[in-house]
Amino acid sequence: MLFNNKNGNSNDEQKPNVIHNDVKSDAASSLSVDHEKGGVGFQKPYVKTEAEKRLVRKITYTIMPLVSWIIIVQFADKAALSVSAVLGIYEDTQITGSQFSWLGSLFFLGHLVFQPLNSYFLQRFPIGRYMGVCIILWGAVMLFTALCHTFPELAAVRFLLGFFEAACMPTIYLLVNTMYRRSEQTTYFGVVTMCFGMGSVVGNLVAFGISHMGTRLNIEMWRWNHIVFGSITVFLGLLAFFFLADNQRSKLLRLTEEEKVIVEERIQDNAVVRNVEIKKYQIVEALMEPRLWLMCIAAIGLQIQNGGLLVFSAQFIKGLGSFSSGESILLKMPGGVASTLGTILATLVARRTNQVCLTGIMMAIISLIGCIVLAAIPDGAVKLLGYYLSWASTGGYGLLATSVGNNVSGYTKKIFYNSMLVVFYTLGNFIGPLIMLEKEAPRYIGAMIGFCAGNGVAIACFFTLRALMMRENKRRLANPPDAPTDAHLDLTDKEDKNFLFRL
Structure with missing residues (x-):
């Protein structure tokens, strides 16, 4: 069979009872945490051993190079x-500006349609092989795009590209959730988000080279761009299918007996244990939580501009001055660099301060400043600076993904949270190109005002999200449980009273 479930286990649909281990009577006093600095749960402080540090390096060297290239190429x-x-x-192809806008949005419509299926497949199949199949399929779609000559043909392949690419980010988020401790996840979610910016740099470098090819073999330049990246994508899909380690006990990690013991301790910390049964009550629990909807609304607010500026970026930059096609492509690259630097800044600040939500607010404010500049300045270098600053929203979105990884437990619930975050990310990206109205070109004032409003909404959501989690942490710290929780019970963060939220 293509897929197998050898790492899965099955639990009853009923909510499990907590099974506590025997602990000393004074355990509560030793299980302390400062909720203002972002709690990680009621557990004894640990010092990472040299053996665990070696294990983390082994995990990182095994999965992150491949994961990084998947995101860059995606x-x-x-x-x-x-x-x-x-x-x-x-x-x-004789398409119009309005049709081009629809091509940008149809990609995200495909993204949206696939998410329910993606949530099901993520729980049922080994995520490494599942990811590999999806990558191969969207690589094939990229190759077929080079054969298109009309708007309907382009619309179909753009929808299918979004459909198959929809598996990428929820799968990678779940992979980071699974492989790393909660205290480590800020760093690795930062790496994942940083690769978005690197994807822009790599993509534009290749496109710049193609812009100097002219028509080779009677194939237009835009078609060569899809042929080159489609071929690379299919190759990456094959690598992922065979060589992507997708759980902490994977044979690809070649664990020693000592490392197997450490892995079990790490599983208890990050509270992610693979379970092939879809627990409907965990989905219902997620839907009833204000946290979920605050994260989703913030994702839309941050991603509206991402969708609009990504699809129209080369045209937008070309409209700011007398730039050739090649120069317009090159001037997109600093946007990717700005996105990368913004993500690095967000990651470093969040790690140093243990304040994910406040750092998200900071990134949204930087993005808001960039959008205000885009709306207020008619043209020139300052407007280009505003374009680059606006990409700070990427770092803010990465911190939303970090918050899901840190603050949601229960395997079905975590998958559902990740999928919902991507759904609303997709909605934002779908709306973005549609509000870049052709009649408002090249300044797109209405769209810029909408982007400013989106950042403002995201800032309010981050503030409210932090306040809700802080209040719950105070309540749990005031009434600490008298025993630890076994992560293999697959409890949600609501059921597990030992669980503290990282702010």
Whole structure:
């Protein structure tokens, strides 16, 4: 069979009872944590041993290079349409500006449609092989895009590209949740988000080279862009299918007996134990939580501008001055660099302060400043600076994913949270290109005002989310349980009273 469930286990649909281990009577006094600094749960402070540090390095060297390249190429594939705008797609296919907007949005419609299926497949299949199949399929779609000549054909492949790419980010978020301690996840979610910016840089470098090819073998430049990245994507899919370690006990990690013991301790810390049974009560519990909806609304607010500026970026920059097609592509690269630097800044600040939500607010404010500049300044270098600052929203979205990883337990519930976050990320990206109205080009004032409002909404959501989690932490610290919880029970963060939220 293509897929197997050898790492799964099955639990009853009924909510499990907590099974406590024997502990000393004074355990409560030794299980302390400062909720203002972002609690990780009622547990004794640990010092990471040299053996565990070696294990973390082994995990990182085994999975992160492949994961990073998957994200880089995924972003480049998604953004291929934007550079096609200055590589001849308008002239070659005779599409209009409004049709181009729809091509940008149809990608995210495919993203949206696939999410319910993705949530099911993530729980039922080994995520490494599942990811590999999806990557191969969207690589094939990229190759078929090079054969399109009309708007309906382009619309179909853009929808399918979004459909199959929809598996990528929820799978990677779950992989980070699974492989790393909660205290480590801020760093690795930062790496994941940083790769979005690197994808922009790599994609634009390749596109710049293609812009100097001209028509080779009677194939237009925009088609070559899809052929090159489609081929790379299929190759990465094969690598992921065979070589992506997707659980802490994977044979690809070649664990020693000592490392197997450490892995069990790490599983207890991050409270992620694979379970192939979909527990409906955990989905219902998630839907009833204000936290979920605050994260989702913040995701829309941060991603509206991402969708609009990503699809129209090359045209937008070209409209700011007398730039050639190649120069417009090159001037997109600092946006990718700005996104990468913003993510690094967000990660470092969040790690140093243990304040994920406040750091998210800071990134949204930086993005808001950039959007205000875009709305207020007619043209020139200052407006280009505003474009680069606006990409700080990428770092803010990465911190939303970090908050899910840190603050949601229960395998079904975590998958559902990740999927919902991507659904609303997708909605924001779907709306973004549609509000970039052709009649408002090149300044797109209405869209810029909408982007400012989106950042403001995200700031309010971050504040409220932090306040809710802080209040619950205070309540749990005032009434600490008298025994630890076994992570293998697959309890949700609501059921597990030992669980403290990281703010």
